[in-house]
Amino acid sequence: MLKFDVNRREFVKLAAGTGAALALPNFALGDVSSKMIGIQVGAVSFVDEGTEKVLDVLQERAGVNTLFLAVFTYGRGIAGRQIHGQPLPDHGKQEYDLNFHGGNFATPHPEFYKNTVIKETRAPDHGNLDILAEVLPAAKKRGMKVICWLEDVFRTDLPNIAKVQERDLHGRNTETLCVNNPDYRNFFTGLVEDYARSYDIDGIMWGSERQGALSDSLGATHDTPPIDPGEVTCFCEFCQAKAKQRGINPERARQGFLELEKFVRASRGGKRPVDGYYVQFWRILLRYPELAAWEMLFTDGLRENYAAIYKTVKAAKPAVPVGWHIWHNNSFNPIYRAEQDLQELAKYSDFIKVVMYNNCGGERMALYADNIGSTLYGDLSKQGLLDMNYALMGLKEGSYEQIPRTGLSADYVFRETKRALEGVAGTNTRIWPGIDIDIPTEPENSKCTPQSVKAAVLAALRAGASGVLLSRKYSEMRLANLSGAGDAIREFKV
Template identity: 50%
Template sequence: MQDKQQTTIAMQVGAVSFVDEGVEQVLDNLQELGGVNTLFLANFTYTRGTGGRQLEGHPLPDHGKMAYDPEFVGGNYGIAHPQYYNRTFIRPEQFRAKEHGDYDMMAEVIPEAKRRGMKSYCWIEESSGLWQSQTIPNYAQLLEQDPRGISGRKPCFNHPEYRNWHFSLIEDYIKSYEVDGVAWCSERQGPLGNLFGGPWATGEVTCFCPHCRARARELGINVERARQGYIALRDFIHKARADVRPNDGYFVMFWRLLLRYPEILAWENHWHEGQRQFFKEIYGMVKAINPEVQVGWHVFHLNSLSPFYRATQDLSEMSHYSDFIKLVAYNNCAGPRFADYMKHLHSTIFRDAAPQEALQLIYRFLGIAEGSLEDIPQQGWSADYVRRETQRAVQAVKLSGCPTRIYPGIDVDIPTGQGLKQTEPQDVYESVTAAMQAGAQGVVLSRKYSEMRLANLEACGKALKDLSLL
């Protein structure tokens, strides 16, 4: 069990909360109710899951402004300094968040947090692409491309302008503000996962832009064969969803395509290697500027739902360029999300099997033991899932020999839907307890303070007190 002085209790929180409630009130609630000692400040985000108030159509919490914010766009909630952006065409004024005028969350919050002994991390969410395309001139140049050269919805990790933008953004933050860490979030997956469907899937086969093609050739991948393979795979997936059964069955045909076009998997790995290289370079750049600034990654929820995605997330390998890993272990919303993922998987490569048969197979692959497809949307997953995921991550770090810290992401009022599992204080209490007893060095309360009920926040504080960590 961790010493309380070494335990990180982090809260993801956006600018709107400080604007609505005031800096002191928010920090009072976080410290006094939840035992929070670290802020993940959503200083750069275009996604409503990390920025803005509660999502429209979901109950408002018992604090903050009692209204939704349909005007939310997102962007940079600090002040960008032009001298850091000379290597990219994207200029500071083009990605400045405009909902709160000239409000600088970082300048307003960090000094007060420091006075209270709280740490402040930059919480950077890069997964979007839609709003940037509408607000930043020439942003479409950065977008991924499919095998036909048609632009997708997300930027390409291998595009030098996009990479330089994020390198500039991070350098700006750690030089311009007294931040203690950088938490970088990228909730994206490769072309194979996007074709399978489910939460986060775009359906797009990317990226075949000139930068990715050139990098693939350097790695010895036959670009044309990869392109043909993904066109054939996409055709198969579309027919499977239309209930057009191959003569030898769905899974056999899927496997046959992988044998016929081994470049399919080579390209999938190529995409993930581009993302990993981005991580490595961010880590090295931060450490070169200030070795004391902590750097870590948000490993998103698909890691718990898909064995195919999990295979791309080797936590032992990742530990070599991570001071911490925020491993998403959202148990309440996991039920609805997993049921949705299984529905898509069952409609494609596992269509030969009955839904419950496929469910048990995937559970076995993931080392998860939860309820039936009919029950989990209403019940969610248990705190035992949080315990198992934490133990698996802690063991992976031990195998690497690195001092990387594991901070499970804890589900606190993440929106689901009417009639689906909603977070209760006991859920938070049990999840925090399970994570800490399993060897975590802290937790990250997620997704954002602006959608959490105070009773659920208080349940975290109670768990920490009972664990003698507060």
């Protein structure tokens, strides 16, 4: 097992040295046959439909050449069947998996987990099935690549998990794990080393859909309900020790978040400060600059995990590409976007999947406006807030009333792809836009069609992306909409 002393020069050197040796095709712009056409898919689809049948469908309908196989997660977002209560798709077993457990859907090899208290993670959902051992040979016979897709979503009933959980503002354990806890980092570096050394994989993608305490306090997200301001994280011993090393006073930070908690509770209760919401927030921030420093404490901790994962994989198999899933909040929250510095991430990224889910994006954009409009921007109308946000984020979309029902446009995908490509300009890092197909939305809100999927995929390809990643998971996609992606790929090739 490796120890990690994060060295920026070393990662730059690694990235430069491995950029030409990636295990993926050489994706030349303008030639769709050389582009990465990926799809996120979980073990349950192969169990329900059969491995060869699933691969037939993915290749024939959408021209998929790369599987992003959900190999580690305890979450329903990328694994399991359709979410309970949502309409079942027109393939797979026509029932919900109400007893979904999750975990490692491959075979953990104990020697890679000696330096972490997180050890017993084998997913029990499909007996002794090792999804990598099952899918890899069949995919490779067809010339398809397999990239391991893993995320930091955990259960609360795992052995020793309390030792790694974050602590909130009032010292309570939370469901999420601390990015600055060495057991967390050692688990994920052990996990990716296990995959890289134990299997003939073609890449690893890791995702963490989280942000720092400042954004979470303000409700600067599309999640509903937004996090309680008293439950923001993390204030554990590792975060406090790291803060002190940086010259940040943990007690001052805690006092600042307590003041912010009062502000948010009053704001959500409709109690307007004398000088307005925005001014009052800045009064708190100016008095407690530790609030912004604590936000970056999380962000830098997350980046250090990216770097450690990257270094581990490159030490095990230098030719295996490594990349990241960037959360959809990147399209809504300017603070979160500021933290996603693509030039910085490119130093330890062979590829980056930037989420550009346009269909569910309208509903999510409106939810973001609801959340942040009840705190920081409480003095703005919802439409005024969106107009400001569109200007800040470089978007031109519909009204607050329209977008949940229409989704965001293909132009949103085009603009976001262009922006991301400019963000990594001068590096070897590839941008693969994440395109949504049938991610659940409220019954009255926008639903995907073959035409809308086709338009979104075409927008990404025409903007210059070297590939697209069909998301969130095959088990919730309708076949006609999957074919819409294939129509775009064929049209672009012509």
